Amino acid sequence: MDQPTVGILHPGSMGAAIAACAARNSAGVLWCSQGRSPASVARAEQAGLTPVSTLHELVDRSNIIISLCPPAAAEDLAREVAGHAFTGTYVEANAISPERAERIASLLRPTATVVDGAVVGSPPVRGKTPALYLSGPTEATTTVEAVFTGTAVRTKVLGTKTGQASALKLSYTAFQKASRVLASLATGMARQYDVDQELLEVAARRSTSYLAEPEYTTKVAARAWRWGPELDEAADTLAAVGLPPEMLRAAASTLARWHDAKDDGSLTLTDALDRLAQP
Known part of the structure; x- marks a missing residue:
């Protein structure tokens, strides 16, 4: 397929740096500026991300959505995305329990394909090369790996089961x-x-x-x-x-x-x- 459009939720220090790497092999990386802090805006601008005004627009335009947020917000955020009937690949990359990862996958299925993800290491800046571990359907994990090919984010697929990466x-x-x-x-x-x-x-x-x-x-x-x-x-x-x-x-x-x-x-x-x- 053509290069995908990626949505990032949300560009904190890790999310912005991961998104900047994803931009290398994608048609663009979107982020939702609605209600975000000036610090988030500055990080997103520095990473070269494209702002959209609403979550609905981000969901509608993205083929892949990567969720990187505080653990407590992960489930509510996935529920919001599910409410907009997302049909692409959702990468749940937060530090959450495998049980919560499965609950989130259940919220988004069957319209979306869910990949369980886990980032280990520091943000990919100034020579740092974190690992993004993935588990889930093979076609989806392959698509996510392609987004980070040749970047500072190293990917590794652990298997096909939700919860393995978490x-x-x-x-x-x-x-x-x-x-x-x-x-x-x-x-x-x-x-x-x-x-x-x-x-x-x-x-x-x-x-x-x-x-x-x-x-x-x-x-x-x-x-x-x-x-x-x-x-x-x-x-x-x-x-x-x-x-x-x-x-x-x-x-x-x-x-x-x-x-x-x-x-x-x-x-x-x-x-x-x-x-x-x-x-």
Whole structure:
């Protein structure tokens, strides 16, 4: 078929960068500017995206829609798209549980074809090459792969079942993000007893330890508003397969203490740890 038109929901830092890559092998990438923030507008303009005024127009003109939004909004957003009778390929690329991925697929079928997606890595800018894992009908995953051929987004198809990509994402999230939370807690505890420098020296003997990177705590705090919901989704997945979810629930609760630090790039380690110590 001719190059597809792609719609992106919504151009956050990851979504805008992914969309910019998709533009290379598509007829254009659309985004809905209705109700979006000035920051979203700036990101979309920088990525070279084409604005449309309504979600209906985006759905009507797009052959492929990629959903990249906060996990809590994923289902409602898919419901809105389904309400406009989308007939193309819908890539559900949010950090959600496999069960939610299946519910979203059910909302959009049979008019749309749903591909379960998962982005692992940093936004594809300044040399970063994240992976986009896909699972779903073969023809649809092949179409999505073609959109990213030759770009900084590496694609890999995991299989044909909805939920496989989501399960991989949350399996990775469960360790990678919860371990960062634990490292922050350990640093905070040591600081209360004036042994944080000694803890750093102990951890530095193991080069792979997150405890050797206390400065990363500021990034954890700034991303807590996104990471908390992701860990809640991962906890739901653990519970669904009979594994204990309590540790991830607790990690998500810990991240809530940093809610007011959303995307604060000026946060210092002292500030982050002080906030962590306050209920």
